Amino acid sequence: MSTYNFGHVSGPADFGDHHHVQNHHTPDLATLMQLADRLTEALQAEYPHLVRQGEIIQAQFEESAEDGLPPNRGRIRSALEAVAIGAAAGTGSLVFTQQLTNALGL
Structure with a gap:
């Protein structure tokens, strides 16, 4: 589990705080969307094929925001697994992948 602290992420969740993750505190949708945006930006720089x-x-997450229903965790899990397989340790892509995985309790 990562100990990176993304203090620039707004919202109730501090992704570097293990207590939130261990208690399975799920950040609000806006925070998750922001983290997903950062993952995609990191992928564009590091792994364009992902x-x-x-x-x-x-x-x-966008669909969830529009319809008010929970996001499709299966699709998110599959996409995160694909990134985790393809991203090297120490890259921003893998760090954001781990943060989303932990935040969602996947």
């Missing part, structure tokens, strides 16, 4: 996975995650 950008589609970031876009899938963004789309699930």
Whole structure:
């Protein structure tokens, strides 16, 4: 589990605070959307061939915001797994992937 602190992420969740993750505190949708945006930006810089996975995650959160229903965790999980397999340790892409995985309790 990462100990990175993304203090610039607004919202109730501090992604570097293990207590939130261990208690399965799910950040609000706006915070998750912001984190997904940052993942996609990191993928564009580091792994352009994986950008589609970031876009899938963004789309699930956007759909959830529009219809008020929970995001499709299966699609998000599959996209995160694909990034986790393709991203190297220490990259921003993998860090954001781990943060989303932990935040969603996947």
